[in-house]
Amino acid sequence: MHTDPRTPEPRSDLGPDVAAQPHGNPHEAEDERPYGxxxxxxxxxxxxxxxxxxxxxxxxxxxxxxxxxxxxxxxxxxxxxxxxxxxxxxxxxxxxxxxxxxxxxxxxxxxxxxxxxxxxxxxxxxxxxxxxxxxxxxxxxxxxxxxxxxxxxxxxxxxxxxxxDSAGRMMQRELVAVPEFWTVGKTIDFVRAATDTLPEDFYDIFIVDPMHRVVGAVPLSRLLRQRRAVRIADLVTGEVDVIPATMEREEVANLFRQYALVSAPVVDAAGRLIGVITVDDVVRIIDEEAEDDLRKLSGSGDTGVFSGIGDIARSRVGWLTVNLATAFLASGVISLFEGTIEQIVALAVLMPIVASMGGNAGTQTLTVVVRALATHDLSSSNALRVVGKELLVGLINGGIFAVMVGLIALVWYGPLIGVVIGLAMIINLVVAGLSGALIPLGLEKLGVDPAVSSAVFLTTVTDVVGFLAFLGLASVFLL
Amino acid sequence: MHTDPRTPEPRSDLGPDVAAQPHGNPHEAEDERPYGxxxxxxxxxxxxxxxxxxxxxxxxxxxxxxxxxxxxxxxxxxxxxxxxxxxxxxxxxxxxxxxxxxxxxxxxxxxxxxxxxxxxxxxxxxxxxxxxxxxxxxxxxxxxxxxxxxxxxxxxxxxxxxxxDSAGRMMQRELVAVPEFWTVGKTIDFVRAATDTLPEDFYDIFIVDPMHRVVGAVPLSRLLRQRRAVRIADLVTGEVDVIPATMEREEVANLFRQYALVSAPVVDAAGRLIGVITVDDVVRIIDEEAEDDLRKLSGSGDTGVFSGIGDIARSRVGWLTVNLATAFLASGVISLFEGTIEQIVALAVLMPIVASMGGNAGTQTLTVVVRALATHDLSSSNALRVVGKELLVGLINGGIFAVMVGLIALVWYGPLIGVVIGLAMIINLVVAGLSGALIPLGLEKLGVDPAVSSAVFLTTVTDVVGFLAFLGLASVFLL
Known part of the structure; x- marks a missing residue:
């Protein structure tokens, strides 16, 4: 079978290594970037x-x-x-x-x-x-x-x-659609003849009815396997995932992810085929959406490493301003206890610990919940169960860190302050777990993107509750 | 052309809406989930x-x-x-x-x-x-x-x-490879005959030399367009992106993303074709990697909404413990100034503001840099420029928030404390911008995943510098 007299060089993006060192393993080097x-x-x-x-x-x-x-x-x-x-x-x-x-x-x-x-x-x-x-x-x-x-x-x-952000904006208009009574042979002949009007690459042939509504989709690999006389409509298995042109691109990405699609037809309001979306565009969207969630959670704005300095600075001021308001709210809570702090300065030393641990524990929950909402792993069917879980996790980890922090504080400043900071830690970690789950779920219910506003609500809660619980308990038990 | 007497119902995943209300727009409803x-x-x-x-x-x-x-x-x-x-x-x-x-x-x-x-x-x-x-x-x-x-x-x-986490683990072994001297017609006949041993769906035909090394790849849509007599090797345009079986899956995802691939051949150390990776698997990897980065940055462990309570709690303890150590370090810094705080209790009220703003500003930078490193937008060629930008952004936003915070503190506690907190704010936001860029770049240089450890180093820096700058300046200027 392999009688070709030529022995061509393997062409490869990895450069000459693969061909020149067929028995080495040129790709184990850590630093080598295999592309770009x-x-x-x-x-x-x-x-x-x-x-x-x-x-x-x-x-x-x-x-x-x-x-x-x-x-x-x-x-x-x-x-x-x-x-x-x-x-x-x-x-x-x-x-x-x-x-x-x-x-x-x-x-x-x-x-x-x-x-x-x-x-x-x-x-x-x-x-x-x-x-x-x-x-x-x-x-x-x-x-x-x-x-x-x-x-x-x-x-x-x-x-x-x-x-x-709609499917209509991202669809490509070049596509292959054939009537349902065509055969495999006629379809192949059509594709061979119509080279100019076809997309450069395509993965599915769409079958349309006389109203140009999508009746089915046939992957090329299935078409190729059939004899020319077979009716193309007979190759359709299962339903087609059609995408309304008004669908949001995030949902388009979810649809591709859900059904492992490579291309999908886009239809107008009347159900007529008007375009196609292919997976390479969806990969880009998935990247951008994941990045969006990350940026929204961290408030890093819509600028990146290629943006100008002025744009970067401007895009971040909003989030920092909101955080400033939050920080002042927390300061307001502390100022209620100025008298207590004046008497026991150790409180000022220890209080950031309670707030910071609450903020971190809450962010852990928040991240998981925001992500699960985005990928539809979390819905009204299992929301209550997830909130319950996070409450218990808060209680368990609150208990663990109450003991750790309590013991250190005890050694540092005496037993009573150890008990106070331990109790405050449990309270704040339970509140953190609850808020980390309930805040994004509530925002989603209200139609607000949970990624964009959850974090600031959360840290407000964990700061305020953290300082309030610790300083409040201290003024009751220590004065 | 459209003479088929049957008028079939359009089959569609969106249910009967599309067919039954051809002139409405059934997909505008906000709550409707179009799949799942x-x-x-x-x-x-x-x-x-x-x-x-x-x-x-x-x-x-x-x-x-x-x-x-x-x-x-x-x-x-x-x-x-x-x-x-x-x-x-x-x-x-x-x-x-x-x-x-x-x-x-x-x-x-x-x-x-x-x-x-x-x-x-x-x-x-x-x-x-x-x-x-x-x-x-x-x-x-x-x-x-x-x-x-x-x-x-x-x-x-x-x-x-x-x-x-390698390409070899995720590849599928079912693939279509043909020798380079075959024609389009012979290839199609082969695919028609060999139905049993082929993958269910495939997108490229790989061309191999007698040593079974990859010589080229032909997308099905290009094969379909050609006459049967054309040699398949003549359809190859451009180089093939071959994937060594030892390549990390994150790099595989980057390769697909970089060149908008739909499938790519996997080769062993000798360059022989042993498998294929298709884009549907890569979509999953991209999702998982994005989620991984998010989880690592927030320390939410490798558990999700479907994990058990014990697993969730356990997976988060590590990160919280590290944060506890950081928080105590910050407390140590504060305790150096117990005497100062005893005299001016307002310092205890205001000090969390400086630390919190630094932490937030640093996280903004960190997110952008970690993400840019993951997608290879950031490399040693442009690292210095990005660090310089972030330094300037820190200076600009530091200045803006120094004025805002300074004015509020001035009204609240008098002019001198306003100046002190303003200066501390500038110092901490510049340090935050610098650390937010330098920490992940340094970790990457050391071969450590920047997503997993950057955040904790960053908050340590912004907390310590924040408290030190504010309380230090206060003890110099206010006492």
């Missing part, structure tokens, strides 16, 4: 750019994946980025731009001519084209749209009418 | 289970997606779960088990007979089979393996020899 661009390569390109060696840069970029060129731009210094764009506008095509970090893309896009951008957009499937122009200012956007072919402009504009 | 199981349905099944209505339960589950049956089990009460498994062991097949939350699966798997589990495992592709049995105790695992067909057992056992 190396710092050395970034340095090398930077040097060539400074020397204005346009052809040398071109030669080095030749054959590089668009994602890697985007990586190179991300890793480069701001001045080098500008040089790269000015030297090689044609190399930085639509695909490179669509792989680029959105913050960075926004800041660089002004360096391109509208015609260059229009060429870039025209190369892309609708979903990537839309992503590229949706963040532009109205004037630039209009300039680019005006330069697009009519058919493509209409599709892009239609996508833009859907909400920013 | 509704609490009402869970209730209904629970009722039927209590009444031991086996056939009625069977009828309701008929046609339900395996993922939805898994969902139902997750939402049900523990007693109902047991009933469901006891009544319907055959319905809860391998696919359902592989969709089940791992924590829950582990706690339920004891209810199945080894033969039931072996049947479930035999149904699955290697990757899912391995996932199912890897967490079992050695004895149960051996029992199940003994009941598997020889060929499957060998493959499963081979996967198990790779590290738990």
């Amino acid at each position: 661009v190396e710092p050395d390569f970034v340095e090398e390109i930077a040097g060539l750019l400074r020397a204005r060696e346009r052809d040398a840069v071109l030669a080095r970029l030749d054959g590089l994946h668009a994602a890697d060129i985007a990586d190179l731009i991300e890793q480069a210094e701001p001045a080098e980025r500008a040089d790269l764009i000015d030297l090689l506008p044609a190399e930085l095509d639509g695909e490179v731009l669509s792989y680029l970090n959105p913050d960075l893309r926004e800041s660089l896009i002004g360096r391109f001519e509208p015609q260059e951008l229009a060429d870039a957009v025209a190369d892309l499937d609708t979903d990537d084209a839309v992503e590229l122009i949706e963040d532009l200012d109205a004037e630039t956007r209009a300039q680019i749209l005006a330069k697009l072919p009519d058919a493509e402009r209409a599709l892009v504009q239609e996508n833009l009418t859907y909400d920013e | 199981v509704e609490p009402d349905f869970v209730e209904e099944i629970a009722g039927l289970l209590r009444a031991r209505e086996r056939d009625a339960v069977l009828a309701r589950l008929d046609g339900l997606h395996a993922a939805d049956i898994a969902d139902l089990i997750e939402q049900a009460e523990p007693a109902e779960r047991a009933d469901l498994i006891d009544l319907l062991p055959a319905e809860l097949d391998g696919e359902v088990l592989s969709y089940l939350n791992p924590d829950l699966r582990e706690s339920l798997i004891g209810r199945f007979e080894p033969q039931e589990l072996a049947d479930a495992v035999a149904d699955l592709d290697t990757d899912d089979a391995v996932e199912l049995i890897e967490d079992l105790d050695a004895e149960t695992r051996a029992q199940i393996l003994a009941k598997l067909p020889d060929a499957e057992r060998a493959l499963v056992q081979e996967n198990l020899t790779y590290d738990e």
Whole structure:
């Protein structure tokens, strides 16, 4: 069977290692990054750019994946980025731009001519084209749209009418749909003939009725296995997961995750097939949503490592201001006990411990609950059980740390203060567990995103209860 | 073209709405969950289970997606779960088990007979089979393996020899590989004939040389478009992203993300094709990794809403203990200034503000940096720039909040204390920005996962510096 006289070099993204050292294990090295661009390569390109060696840069970029060129731009210094764009506008095509970090893309896009951008957009499937122009200012956007072919402009504009976070905005319009009475053979012939109007890659063939409503989906691997005479509608197994164009992208991600989908049809309000969403876009969304939750929980705003200093500072002020209000609320509670603290200064030394342990225990619960809400592992069916669990966990860990903290405080400041801080610890850890579960559940019930506001409510509760329990008990038992 | 006399009902996962109200917009309702199981349905099944209505339960589950049956089990009460498994062991097949939350699966798997589990495992592709049995105790695992067909057992056992978090553990062995001299027609004929040994779904055909090393990959949509006489090797464009079996799964996820892959070949140390990883598994990994980062940053351990109370409590004690040590360190700093606090009790009231603002500002930076490290947006090429940015952001926000806090403290306790707290605020927010960037970068450099340990180092720094700056300045300027 293997009679081919040529012995071609295995082509691989891992470079020559795999071919040259077939019996070694070149991938065990800890530091090796098996993809993306190396710092050395970034340095090398930077040097060539400074020397204005346009052809040398071109030669080095030749054959590089668009994602890697985007990586190179991300890793480069701001001045080098500008040089790269000015030297090689044609190399930085639509695909490179669509792989680029959105913050960075926004800041660089002004360096391109509208015609260059229009060429870039025209190369892309609708979903990537839309992503590229949706963040532009109205004037630039209009300039680019005006330069697009009519058919493509209409599709892009239609996508833009859907909400920013909806399936309609992220769908691609290029797809393969065939009527249900077609055979496998006719479908294959159609795909062979219609090369120009099809998406570059696709994974399912959609079957539509005369009203263009989705009747079924056939994965290509199933189509390929059948004889040409088989009716394509007979290959449909199970129901199709159709996505309404108005569905939020977070739900789209959940749908793909839930049913392990690779592509899914998007339908309009009348149930007609208008687009397709593929898993590579969903991977991006899943990443962004996970990052969003993380950022919301930590209040780090919507800026990242590629944002400008002013933007970063501004995006974080809101959260810090809210925290400041919380901190002053806690200070207000402490000030109620100024007299007590004046008499027993040890209280001032120990009180941050109670608040901090409560905050940490509450955040542990909060993280688990917010995440479970986002992935729909937590619903009204099992909410009560989860709250009960967290209450008990708070009690158990409250007890453990009451003993630990109590003993240390006892050695440091005497037995009574040990008992007081132990009791305060149990109270605050139980409250922390309860609030960590109830606050996000309550916010979700009220239709507020639990990730964005839970943390600040939680620390308010654990600070206030922590100081109140400790200083309050102290003023009762120690004075 | 659309002459088919039948007008079939569109089948859709969204139920009859799409078909019955073709001109309405049935998907705008906020509460509607477009997939998964509704609490009402869970209730209904629970009722039927209590009444031991086996056939009625069977009828309701008929046609339900395996993922939805898994969902139902997750939402049900523990007693109902047991009933469901006891009544319907055959319905809860391998696919359902592989969709089940791992924590829950582990706690339920004891209810199945080894033969039931072996049947479930035999149904699955290697990757899912391995996932199912890897967490079992050695004895149960051996029992199940003994009941598997020889060929499957060998493959499963081979996967198990790779590290738990490696590509080799997660790859599926069923794949389509053809020699490079084959034509499109021969490849299609091969796929049609070999139905039994192929994976259920596949997305790429891999081309191998006589040594079984990967020479190229052809997406099915590209294969389908070509005439039968075309040589398959001529359809290869660009390099293949091959994955060494020893690659960590986090890197696998990054590779899929970086190049928007749908499937990728896994090779052994000699570069020979041994398996394939598909994007549905990667979606799961991306979710788990994002969740991991979130859990590590918040110290919420490796337990979730489906874990037992004892496990949850235990998994969180470690982090709380570390935090306790940190809190005592901060208390130690405060105790150095007991004399100062005794004289000016306002210091005890205000000092948590400085520490808390520093902690929050630092966490903002930390989150962004940890995430950027995980996604490789941050590398040694741009690390210095990011640290510089964060320093400046700390200075800007430190200045803003110094003025705000200073003014409030001035009104509350007089001008001098306002100046002192303002200065302490600037110092702590600059330190917070610097530490929030430098701590994870340093840990990464040392080969330690920055997500797991950064937060505790950070709060130690911001607490200690916060109390030290505020109380130290106070004892210099106010006494």
